[in-house]
Amino acid sequence: MKSILVLLLGLILFTGCKKEAEPNKENETAASADSTASGREELKMYEMSEMAALMEQMYAENMMLKQRIVSGDTLGNFPQHFLKIHASAMTDESENDAFFKEQAANFIKAQELIYKDSVNAEKHFNDAVSACVKCHEQKCGGPIPRIKKLYIK
Template identity: 60%
Template sequence: MGRFLLVALCGLVLMGCRQEPKPEVEAPVKKDTADCTKTATKAFKMYELSEMASLMERMYAENSQLKQRIVNGDTLGKFPEYMLKIHSAKLTDESDNDAFFKENAANFIKAQRTIYEDPKTAKQHFNDMVTACITCHEGKCGGPIQRIKKLYIK
């Protein structure tokens, strides 16, 4: 009787571990291609950076490299002239291109130039430039502030 229970128990365990075949998935019904395109266009719109956002991404990358050069004591090179486009690049919301923005953009450029003009105190000038960025972003687009703060040289 003990053997019978052992065999029955093993059989139950084996049957419980058996994988069930997965049901076949039915192929989707083909729809009119025009309907799919229309729906896909509405549902998935690719976000494109504004000219200003793209410029700021480039300036962030440039300043990340500049930070490393300052920390390493390397030569700084010269002021990247493309940064002057901050005065003319199109913003995501054109109404943000007001007196506040223009003043802060000028402060940023001045702070950025000072880094290259006085490399002996580049660390302090660099941190002043980062502060200029944060000051503007506190008044306009606060989103990237935490990311910008990572540029500070400690």
């Protein structure tokens, strides 16, 4: 059994590491025409939706805000572009439902409180992170482990 597993693993590694010759310029256009003619789609670069890009920006800014709260630095002002959460185009527009709108409002309220009530900034910050997690539990669970790294412990 062990030898079969080793043989199978070796076969996978051998075939997976096979290097194919790179096509030259003349063959490249012919190969491109062949792939189009055979019905295969060409690879397309993933483009983030407005909402995904905004959430990436909010994540980065909240990582910096977390450090300022922990170190006791001044917090500055609420980032007004966070309000775009209500209007940004989503990857799947059907996800912009009543639940999302309620969670987005909860997130914005908690986020604004961080700046208005800096004495309790840590609590408000964690409330904002919880709003993100709660929404992502229903909508798009992939980023939850990353979002949870924002919590101030």
